[in-house]
Amino acid sequence: MKNIVLIGMPGCGKSTIGYRMSQKINYSFFDADKYLEEKENRIISDIFSKEGEEYFRKLETKYLKDLSKKEQIIISTGGGAVKKKENIDILKQNGIIIFLNRTIEDISKENHENRPLLQNVENLWKLYDERINLYRKYADIIIKNDDDMNVIVERIITTLKGKL
Numbered sequence: 201m202k203n204i205v206l207i208g209m210p211g212c213g214k215s216t217i218g219y220r221m222s223q224k225i226n227y228s229f230f231d232a233d234k235y236l237e238e239k240e241n242r243i244i245s246d247i248f249s250k251e252g253e254e255y256f257r258k259l260e261t262k263y264l265k266d267l268s269k270k271e272q273i274i275i276s277t278g279g280g281a282v283k284k285k286e287n288i289d290i291l292k293q294n295g296i297i298i299f300l301n302r303t304i305e306d307i308s309k310e311n312h313e314n315r316p317l318l319q320n321v322e323n324l325w326k327l328y329d330e331r332i333n334l335y336r337k338y339a340d341i342i343i344k345n346d347d348d349m350n351v352i353v354e355r356i357i358t359t360l361k362g363k364l
């Protein structure tokens with residue numbers, strides 16, 4: 201059984217939908233950002249501000265490797281995991297990659313108190329422009345997140361039938 205890997209923009213629903221899926225199918229859920237924070241015993245914003253993005257990206261790759269060794273799991277990746285092709289190669293070895301495609305309009309409508317990145321719609325559009333082709337290119341399956349989350353969970357499970 202392949203792992204299920206969710207990619208997509210910050211705020212597109214990877215963690216929430218990934219966790220809900222894991223409740224419905226016999227898979228464990230791992231959030232790659234949380235996994236990294238727990239292993240490093242630090243928060244990502246602190247790593248970004250003290251050592252910078254490049255150092256964070258090295259850690260991200262290291263822990264994606266770790267996670268990819270596990271089986272029958274759902275991985276919610278960080279929004280920037282697609283920035284390194286190496287990450288995708290690692291994840292594809294035993295995983296099926298799903299791009300959760302949610303509009304920037306919907307993402308920016310949310311009240312993201314602890315996520316300044318998502319409150320700045322210009323920044324979101326900039327990230328979207330930089331990454332949309334990567335999300336599309338690396339996806340085995342593209343799922344639109346444009347309905348109630350339970351509907352989306354069912355949509356993913358149905359689409360995955362026979363593919364894992």
Ligand SMILES: Nc1ncnc2c1ncn2[C@@H]1O[C@H](COP(=O)(O)OP(=O)(O)OP(=O)(O)O)[C@@H](O)[C@H]1O
Nearest residue numbers: 209210211212213214215216217279310347348349
């Ligand atoms: N289809 C939807 N309907 C309503 N709310 C949604 C939907 N999809 C996602 N959300 C909400 O959007 C917010 C962001 O979702 P979530 O935290 O799962 O995104 P994420 O992709 O994991 O973001 P990040 O990359 O920042 O970790 C959450 O409050 C979630 O409940």
Ligand SMILES: O=C(O)C1=C[C@@H](O)[C@@H](O)[C@H](O)C1
Nearest residue numbers: 210233244277278279280281
């Ligand atoms: O979009 C990004 O580049 C990021 C998204 C988050 O999930 C974290 O992985 C980190 O804050 C970087």
Ligand SMILES: [Mg+2]
Nearest residue numbers: 214215231276
């Ligand atoms: Mg998340």
